[in-house]
Amino acid sequence: MSVTSNKVSLPVIKRLPKYYRYVLEMQKNGVVKVSSSELARMMGTTASQVRQDFNCFGGFGQQGIGYHIDVLADQISKLLFSENKLDTILIGTGRLGRAISGYLTAEARGYHLMAAFDKSPEEIGKTLDCGVPISNIADLEALCAGRVPDVAVLCIPRDSARQLAPILVGMGIKGFWNFSHYDLSVDYEGITVENVHLGDSLMTLGYRVRNEHQD
Amino acid sequence: MSVTSNKVSLPVIKRLPKYYRYVLEMQKNGVVKVSSSELARMMGTTASQVRQDFNCFGGFGQQGIGYHIDVLADQISKLLFSENKLDTILIGTGRLGRAISGYLTAEARGYHLMAAFDKSPEEIGKTLDCGVPISNIADLEALCAGRVPDVAVLCIPRDSARQLAPILVGMGIKGFWNFSHYDLSVDYEGITVENVHLGDSLMTLGYRVRNEHQD
DNA sequence: TAGATTGTTAATCGATTAACAATC
DNA sequence: TAGATTGTTAATCGATTAACAATC
Numbered sequence: 001m002s003v004t005s006n007k008v009s010l011p012v013i014k015r016l017p018k019y020y021r022y023v024l025e026m027q028k029n030g031v032v033k034v035s036s037s038e039l040a041r042m043m044g045t046t047a048s049q050v051r052q053d054f055n056c057f058g059g060f061g062q063q064g065i066g067y068h069i070d071v072l073a074d075q076i077s078k079l080l081f082s083e084n085k086l087d088t089i090l091i092g093t094g095r096l097g098r099a100i101s102g103y104l105t106a107e108a109r110g111y112h113l114m115a116a117f118d119k120s121p122e123e124i125g126k127t128l129d130c131g132v133p134i135s136n137i138a139d140l141e142a143l144c145a146g147r148v149p150d151v152a153v154l155c156i157p158r159d160s161a162r163q164l165a166p167i168l169v170g171m172g173i174k175g176f177w178n179f180s181h182y183d184l185s186v187d188y189e190g191i192t193v194e195n196v197h198l199g200d201s202l203m204t205l206g207y208r209v210r211n212e213h214q215d
Numbered sequence: 216m217s218v219t220s221n222k223v224s225l226p227v228i229k230r231l232p233k234y235y236r237y238v239l240e241m242q243k244n245g246v247v248k249v250s251s252s253e254l255a256r257m258m259g260t261t262a263s264q265v266r267q268d269f270n271c272f273g274g275f276g277q278q279g280i281g282y283h284i285d286v287l288a289d290q291i292s293k294l295l296f297s298e299n300k301l302d303t304i305l306i307g308t309g310r311l312g313r314a315i316s317g318y319l320t321a322e323a324r325g326y327h328l329m330a331a332f333d334k335s336p337e338e339i340g341k342t343l344d345c346g347v348p349i350s351n352i353a354d355l356e357a358l359c360a361g362r363v364p365d366v367a368v369l370c371i372p373r374d375s376a377r378q379l380a381p382i383l384v385g386m387g388i389k390g391f392w393n394f395s396h397y398d399l400s401v402d403y404e405g406i407t408v409e410n411v412h413l414g415d416s417l418m419t420l421g422y423r424v425r426n427e428h429q430d
Numbered sequence: 431t432a433g434a435t436t437g438t439t440a441a442t443c444g445a446t447t448a449a450c451a452a453t454c
Numbered sequence: 455t456a457g458a459t460t461g462t463t464a465a466t467c468g469a470t471t472a473a474c475a476a477t478c
Contacts, residue, residue, distance in 0.1 A: 011445070013422055017415035021396065035459065044401040047459090048447050055461060063460040064454035080418045082425050099314040103413055110421045150424055175424035177417065181236060186259040192427055194420040196411060198318055200232035202392065203295045205409040206325045207228055209365055209390035210297050212407055226469070250435065262435090263471050270437060278436040279478035 008056045015053060016080055018043060023072045035066040085112040086150040086175070091164065093118045093126075093134050096179055096198075097155035104153065105130035111151065115143055119160070137164075144171060151175040158182045223271045230268060231295055233258060238287045250281040300327040301365040301390070306379065308333045308341075308349050311394055311413075312370035319368070320345035326366065330358055334375075352379075359386060366390040373397045 022042045026034060036047040036054075043050065054060045054067070060075050061067040088111045090101050097116075104113050116128055117137040124136045135143055152173050154161050161180035165187060168176070175192045176184050185193035237257045241249060251262040251269075258265065269275045269282070275290050276282040303326045305316050312331075319328050331343055332352040339351045350358055367388050369376050376395035380402060383391070390407045391399050400408035 008426075009445075014415075014419050016422065017412070017418040018398070020418070021398075021415075037459085042401065044398075044404075046447060048449095049445090051460065051462085052446080059461060061460055062454060063452065064458055066459065080422055082421075086421055086424060095314040095317050099310040100413070102310050104417075108414055108417045111417060151420065174428040175420050177420055183233065183236075183259075186257065192420065192423045194416050194423075196413070196416050197232070198315070198411070199323055200229075200236075201409050201411050202319075202323045202326060203232040203235070204229050205366065205390050205392055205407065206297075206301055207231065207295055208407045208409075209301060211223075213389040224469075252435085261471060263473095264469090266436065266438085267470080274437060276436055277478065278476065279434055281435065 012053050012056050015043070016076060019050075019053070019072070020076045020080060023069060023076060027069050027073050031069050033066045033068050034072070036061070039067070081110040085110055087112055087114045087147060088151045088153060089114060089140075089144065089149045090116040090128075090132075090153045090155065091118075091137065091140075092155035092160075092179075093123050093128065094155060097153075098128065100153060100155055100179070101128050101130060101132070105132075114147070114149060141167065141171065148172045151177065153177045154180045154182075154184075156180055227268050227271050230258070231291060234265075234268070234287070235291045235295060238284060238291060242284050242288050246284050248281045248283050249287070251276070254282070296325040300325055302327055302329045302362060303366045303368060304329060304355075304359065304364045305331040305343075305347075305368045305370065306333075306352065306355075307370035307375075307394075308338050308343065309370060312368075313343065315368060315370055315394070316343050316345060316347070320347075329362070329364060356382065356386065363387045366392060368392045369395045369397075369399075371395055 019039070022039065036050040040047045040050045051061075057075065057079060060071055088104065090097055090104070090113060093101070093116055101113060101116060104111055113130060113132050116132050116134050117140055118124060118134050119137045123134050125134065127133050148171055150173070152168050152175070154164075154176060156164070158181040161178070161182035161184070165182070165184055169188050169191060173191075175194070177194050177196065178184050179196055179198065181197065181199060183195070184191070185195065234254070237254065251265040255262045255265045266276075272290065272294060275286055303319065305312055305319070305328060308316070308331055312333075316328060316331060319326055328345060328347050331347050331349050332355055333339060333349050334352045338349050341349050343349065363386055365388070367383050367390070369379075369391060371379070373396040376393070376397035376399070380397070380399055384403050384406060388406075390409070392409050392411065393399050394411055394413065396412065396414060398410065399406070400410060
């Protein structure tokens with residue numbers, strides 16, 4: 001029942017939020033139990049994979065019966081969200097940064113935005129919609145001296161991210177959600193990076209649309 | 216030299232934009248050639264993989280010499296961008312939609328934003344920063360009758376995306392860049408979807424920060 | 431020619447899928 | 455008990471890595 005701790009593979013971890021969405025939806029609709037094959041059809045995968053995935057965490061089901069939605073929802077949410085929210089800082093409050101900050105505070109569970117930073121004098125001193133003030137990026141280390149953030153969200157250009165990276169890593173931040181065109185994960189091994197490169201993603205889509213759907 | 220067309224695997228395609236970034240940067244810095252091992256170090260992978268990847272497209276290098284930066288830049292850009300930009304529509308002009316539209320028109324190559332849609336009466340009639348007017352989502356099919364978009368970017372809630380999906384697929388749109396919490400790829404096989412689920416990505420990061428960096 | 435480095439085939443590794451015994 | 459469905463081991467599949475001949 002508890003995490004077997006034998007290091008769960010990244011593909012499995014990345015599927016957890018998707019399981020969670022489908023489970024929450026079924027729960028909302030009053031569904032009580034689900035089989036691995038039903039869940040597999042929703043997920044677009046196989047029943048085998050569903051069972052393998054859940055058994056990475058000890059198994060959530062009952063032989064002969066299936067999976068109870070409530071158990072699934074409870075167990076997966078325990079995996080995805082801990083009791084303590086992750087202290088998070090936002091770096092870069094441009095258009096994308098602001099969209100992300102709204103998302104972070106309004107929709108995302110498990111994160112707490114403790115500060116936001118920008119280098120532009122026009123931005124500094126303003127306040128985000130969520131009430132968090134925008135601080136001078138120069139004061140980053142001073143303002144985080146009392147409490148080291150768990151996670152930094154980077155919405156700044158490539159070169160700025162590159163400059164800042166050693167400072168952020170040096171501060172002891174362990175996780176990055178990276179919208180910069182800069183690959184933190186390559187330069188700093190050992191830290192956890194979730195890259196969401198909008199440009200890269202668009203290029204990939206373009207390639208596939210052109211090459212996989214020949215007109 | 217030309218694409219061997221034997222269906223390139225998705226992992227390879229997804230690495231192309233990253234290769235492209237590093238190659239462009241080297242080109243900017245006046246670097247003339249690079250070896251597979253140098254490129255591998257930057258990418259965080261092996262020289263073998265670099266050579267395997269490039270050979271999916273016929274091979275861009277010279278034995279004994281390495282890869283000419285100019286050749287790489289030229290070949291990879293040919294793979295990633297075609298002569299004709301992809302006609303693109305944006306659906307949902309909220310905070311995230313607007314950030315994406317700015318990105319799409321200002322920074323992303325290979326795409327042309329032909330129209331934007333929203334259902335909110337306050338939004339309809341306004342104009343995005345890039346000059347594209349916001350149309351009523353009810354007029355979607357009428358406005359796209361003349362030219363079917365290649366790609367749709369969805370920045371709307373889950374339920375709206377679900378309602379709209381059959382219409383969009385029915386219109387003949389082949390590619391989706393999906394910021395909704397709705398998994399188009401599962402319900403409509405055969406279409407190309409690039410999912411960029413901000414929430415999922417955050418959940419994954421949280422799991423990894425908590426479990427891979429035990430304090 | 432000798433050294434370097436690619437292109438390409440072979441080996442390994444890991445993730446997915448299949449099979450089946452356990453059990454509700 | 456019989457049917458259903460999980461947990462788990464085995465087989466397959468695909469992607470990554472290693473090895474080496476080709477060649478600049």
